[in-house]
Amino acid sequence: MSNELLLSSVIFVLVGVVLVSVFLLSRFLGPQNKDDVEKNTVYESGVSHPIGGTKLRFAVKFYLVAILFVLFDVEIIFMFPWAVNVKELGILGLTEMFMFMALLFGGLIYIYKKKALSWD
Template sequence: MSTELLLSTSIFVIIGLVLVSVFALTKYLGPNNKDDKQKNLVYESGVSNPVGTTNLRFSIKFYLVAILFVIFDVEIIFMFPWAVNIRELGFLGLAEMFMFMALLFAGLIYIYKKKALSWD
Protein backbone atom coordinates (compact mmCIF):
# COMPACT_ATOMS: atom_id res chain seq x y z
CA MET A 1 0.00 0.00 0.00
CA SER A 2 1.36 3.44 -0.86
CA THR A 3 2.29 5.94 1.81
CA GLU A 4 -0.12 8.60 0.51
CA LEU A 5 -3.06 6.19 0.60
CA LEU A 6 -2.21 5.08 4.13
CA LEU A 7 -1.84 8.70 5.28
CA SER A 8 -5.11 9.84 3.69
CA THR A 9 -6.99 6.84 5.12
CA SER A 10 -5.68 7.46 8.61
CA ILE A 11 -6.51 11.18 8.41
CA PHE A 12 -10.04 10.34 7.23
CA VAL A 13 -10.53 7.86 10.10
CA ILE A 14 -9.15 10.31 12.69
CA ILE A 15 -11.42 13.12 11.46
CA GLY A 16 -14.40 10.75 11.60
CA LEU A 17 -13.59 9.68 15.16
CA VAL A 18 -13.11 13.29 16.28
CA LEU A 19 -16.47 14.30 14.79
CA VAL A 20 -18.30 11.37 16.37
CA SER A 21 -16.72 12.07 19.75
CA VAL A 22 -17.55 15.81 19.58
CA PHE A 23 -21.20 15.05 18.79
CA ALA A 24 -21.37 12.49 21.58
CA LEU A 25 -19.82 14.90 24.07
CA THR A 26 -22.21 17.71 23.19
CA LYS A 27 -25.16 15.35 23.56
CA TYR A 28 -24.12 14.24 27.04
CA LEU A 29 -22.47 17.41 28.37
CA GLY A 30 -24.74 20.04 26.82
CA PRO A 31 -28.00 21.37 28.28
CA ASN A 32 -30.99 19.08 28.00
CA ASN A 33 -34.40 20.72 28.37
CA LYS A 34 -36.88 18.14 27.12
CA ASP A 35 -39.62 19.18 29.54
CA ASP A 36 -39.47 22.88 28.71
CA LYS A 37 -42.81 23.70 27.04
CA GLN A 38 -41.86 27.33 26.38
CA LYS A 39 -38.90 26.31 24.23
CA ASN A 40 -41.05 24.27 21.84
CA LEU A 41 -43.61 27.01 21.18
CA VAL A 42 -43.81 28.70 17.78
CA TYR A 43 -42.33 32.20 17.66
CA GLU A 44 -42.26 34.09 14.40
CA SER A 45 -41.78 37.82 13.87
CA GLY A 46 -42.82 38.72 17.41
CA VAL A 47 -46.08 36.75 17.23
CA SER A 48 -46.28 34.07 19.90
CA ASN A 49 -49.63 32.62 18.90
CA PRO A 50 -49.92 32.28 15.13
CA VAL A 51 -53.32 32.67 13.52
CA GLY A 52 -54.39 30.33 10.75
CA THR A 53 -52.75 27.31 9.26
CA THR A 54 -49.39 26.82 7.63
CA ASN A 55 -50.98 25.38 4.48
CA LEU A 56 -51.72 28.76 2.88
CA ARG A 57 -51.46 28.93 -0.88
CA PHE A 58 -49.48 31.82 -2.34
CA SER A 59 -49.87 33.12 -5.83
CA ILE A 60 -47.26 31.89 -8.30
CA LYS A 61 -46.59 35.52 -9.20
CA PHE A 62 -44.52 35.97 -6.03
CA TYR A 63 -42.18 33.20 -7.12
CA LEU A 64 -42.17 34.41 -10.71
CA VAL A 65 -41.12 37.91 -9.71
CA ALA A 66 -38.40 36.48 -7.44
CA ILE A 67 -36.99 34.28 -10.20
CA LEU A 68 -37.11 37.12 -12.72
CA PHE A 69 -35.31 39.37 -10.24
CA VAL A 70 -32.55 36.79 -9.81
CA ILE A 71 -32.20 36.28 -13.56
CA PHE A 72 -32.00 39.97 -14.37
CA ASP A 73 -29.88 40.73 -11.33
CA VAL A 74 -27.19 38.29 -12.49
CA GLU A 75 -26.50 40.64 -15.38
CA ILE A 76 -24.79 43.00 -12.92
CA ILE A 77 -22.33 40.23 -12.10
CA PHE A 78 -21.31 40.19 -15.76
CA MET A 79 -21.48 43.94 -16.32
CA PHE A 80 -19.29 45.03 -13.41
CA PRO A 81 -16.08 43.31 -14.55
CA TRP A 82 -16.78 44.50 -18.08
CA ALA A 83 -17.09 48.10 -16.87
CA VAL A 84 -13.83 47.80 -14.94
CA ASN A 85 -11.90 46.41 -17.94
CA ILE A 86 -13.60 48.32 -20.75
CA ARG A 87 -10.37 49.92 -22.01
CA GLU A 88 -8.53 46.60 -22.27
CA LEU A 89 -11.44 44.90 -24.05
CA GLY A 90 -11.73 47.52 -26.76
CA PHE A 91 -14.36 47.62 -29.46
CA LEU A 92 -14.92 43.85 -29.45
CA GLY A 93 -15.74 43.90 -25.73
CA LEU A 94 -18.14 46.79 -26.30
CA ALA A 95 -19.89 44.93 -29.11
CA GLU A 96 -20.17 41.76 -27.02
CA MET A 97 -21.69 43.67 -24.10
CA PHE A 98 -24.20 45.35 -26.37
CA MET A 99 -25.20 41.93 -27.71
CA PHE A 100 -25.57 40.66 -24.14
CA MET A 101 -27.72 43.66 -23.16
CA ALA A 102 -29.80 43.22 -26.34
CA LEU A 103 -30.46 39.61 -25.37
CA LEU A 104 -31.52 40.68 -21.88
CA PHE A 105 -33.73 43.41 -23.35
CA ALA A 106 -35.35 40.86 -25.66
CA GLY A 107 -36.08 38.71 -22.62
CA LEU A 108 -37.63 41.69 -20.85
CA ILE A 109 -39.82 42.44 -23.87
CA TYR A 110 -40.90 38.78 -23.95
CA ILE A 111 -41.85 38.90 -20.28
CA TYR A 112 -43.74 42.15 -20.83
CA LYS A 113 -45.64 40.73 -23.83
CA LYS A 114 -46.58 37.61 -21.83
CA LYS A 115 -47.85 39.95 -19.07
CA ALA A 116 -45.86 38.05 -16.47
CA LEU A 117 -45.47 41.17 -14.37
CA SER A 118 -49.12 42.27 -14.33
CA TRP A 119 -50.86 41.72 -10.99
CA ASP A 120 -54.50 41.72 -12.16
Protein backbone atom coordinates (compact mmCIF):
# COMPACT_ATOMS: atom_id res chain seq x y z
CA MET A 1 0.00 0.00 0.00
CA SER A 2 1.41 3.37 -0.95
CA ASN A 3 1.99 6.20 1.49
CA GLU A 4 -0.45 8.49 -0.30
CA LEU A 5 -3.27 5.95 -0.08
CA LEU A 6 -2.57 5.35 3.60
CA LEU A 7 -2.49 9.09 4.32
CA SER A 8 -5.72 9.73 2.43
CA SER A 9 -7.44 6.83 4.23
CA VAL A 10 -6.36 8.18 7.63
CA ILE A 11 -7.56 11.69 6.72
CA PHE A 12 -10.89 10.29 5.51
CA VAL A 13 -11.42 8.34 8.73
CA LEU A 14 -10.39 11.32 10.89
CA VAL A 15 -12.80 13.65 9.10
CA GLY A 16 -15.58 11.12 9.64
CA VAL A 17 -14.77 10.77 13.33
CA VAL A 18 -14.63 14.54 13.80
CA LEU A 19 -17.97 15.05 12.05
CA VAL A 20 -19.71 12.34 14.05
CA SER A 21 -18.29 13.67 17.31
CA VAL A 22 -19.36 17.25 16.50
CA PHE A 23 -22.92 16.11 15.77
CA LEU A 24 -23.07 14.00 18.93
CA LEU A 25 -21.66 16.81 21.08
CA SER A 26 -24.16 19.31 19.70
CA ARG A 27 -26.96 16.81 20.34
CA PHE A 28 -26.02 16.23 23.97
CA LEU A 29 -24.69 19.69 24.91
CA GLY A 30 -27.22 21.81 23.01
CA PRO A 31 -30.49 23.12 24.41
CA GLN A 32 -33.43 20.74 24.34
CA ASN A 33 -36.82 22.41 24.60
CA LYS A 34 -39.17 19.55 23.82
CA ASP A 35 -42.09 21.02 25.80
CA ASP A 36 -42.26 24.27 23.83
CA VAL A 37 -45.44 23.83 21.78
CA GLU A 38 -45.17 27.23 20.07
CA LYS A 39 -41.71 26.44 18.74
CA ASN A 40 -42.90 23.21 17.12
CA THR A 41 -45.87 24.74 15.28
CA VAL A 42 -45.83 25.42 11.56
CA TYR A 43 -44.92 28.94 10.42
CA GLU A 44 -44.88 29.68 6.73
CA SER A 45 -44.85 33.12 5.12
CA GLY A 46 -46.48 34.89 8.02
CA VAL A 47 -49.34 32.41 8.33
CA SER A 48 -49.41 30.96 11.83
CA HIS A 49 -52.29 28.55 11.25
CA PRO A 50 -52.10 27.03 7.77
CA ILE A 51 -55.18 25.66 6.10
CA GLY A 52 -55.02 21.98 5.28
CA GLY A 53 -52.49 19.31 6.07
CA THR A 54 -48.82 19.07 5.36
CA LYS A 55 -49.13 15.83 3.39
CA LEU A 56 -50.62 17.46 0.29
CA ARG A 57 -49.53 16.12 -3.07
CA PHE A 58 -48.30 18.63 -5.61
CA ALA A 59 -49.17 18.40 -9.25
CA VAL A 60 -46.49 17.04 -11.58
CA LYS A 61 -46.65 20.32 -13.51
CA PHE A 62 -44.68 22.08 -10.75
CA TYR A 63 -41.82 19.61 -11.04
CA LEU A 64 -41.97 19.68 -14.82
CA VAL A 65 -41.68 23.46 -14.90
CA ALA A 66 -38.79 23.32 -12.43
CA ILE A 67 -36.93 20.76 -14.55
CA LEU A 68 -37.56 22.79 -17.70
CA PHE A 69 -36.24 25.90 -15.97
CA VAL A 70 -33.05 24.09 -15.00
CA LEU A 71 -32.69 22.73 -18.54
CA PHE A 72 -32.96 26.13 -20.18
CA ASP A 73 -30.87 27.73 -17.47
CA VAL A 74 -28.06 25.31 -18.31
CA GLU A 75 -28.42 26.48 -21.91
CA ILE A 76 -27.42 29.96 -20.78
CA ILE A 77 -24.45 28.51 -18.90
CA PHE A 78 -23.22 26.96 -22.17
CA MET A 79 -23.91 30.09 -24.20
CA PHE A 80 -21.96 32.53 -22.01
CA PRO A 81 -18.46 31.09 -22.65
CA TRP A 82 -19.30 30.82 -26.33
CA ALA A 83 -20.24 34.51 -26.42
CA VAL A 84 -16.95 35.42 -24.77
CA ASN A 85 -14.89 33.42 -27.29
CA VAL A 86 -16.99 33.85 -30.41
CA LYS A 87 -14.20 35.56 -32.38
CA GLU A 88 -11.66 32.81 -31.67
CA LEU A 89 -14.13 30.03 -32.54
CA GLY A 90 -14.86 31.42 -35.99
CA ILE A 91 -17.54 30.18 -38.34
CA LEU A 92 -17.37 26.60 -37.01
CA GLY A 93 -18.17 27.77 -33.47
CA LEU A 94 -21.00 29.91 -34.80
CA THR A 95 -22.44 26.95 -36.71
CA GLU A 96 -22.18 24.67 -33.69
CA MET A 97 -23.93 27.20 -31.45
CA PHE A 98 -26.75 27.64 -33.95
CA MET A 99 -27.16 23.87 -34.10
CA PHE A 100 -27.25 23.75 -30.29
CA MET A 101 -29.83 26.53 -30.17
CA ALA A 102 -31.92 24.84 -32.88
CA LEU A 103 -31.91 21.62 -30.89
CA LEU A 104 -33.07 23.42 -27.76
CA PHE A 105 -35.64 25.39 -29.73
CA GLY A 106 -36.94 22.10 -31.11
CA GLY A 107 -37.28 20.86 -27.53
CA LEU A 108 -39.18 24.00 -26.62
CA ILE A 109 -41.54 23.48 -29.56
CA TYR A 110 -42.06 19.86 -28.46
CA ILE A 111 -42.85 21.00 -24.91
CA TYR A 112 -45.26 23.60 -26.24
CA LYS A 113 -47.02 21.05 -28.47
CA LYS A 114 -47.39 18.65 -25.54
CA LYS A 115 -48.95 21.58 -23.59
CA ALA A 116 -46.55 21.10 -20.71
CA LEU A 117 -46.42 24.86 -20.08
CA SER A 118 -50.18 25.44 -20.00
CA TRP A 119 -51.95 25.47 -16.67
CA ASP A 120 -55.39 23.89 -16.30
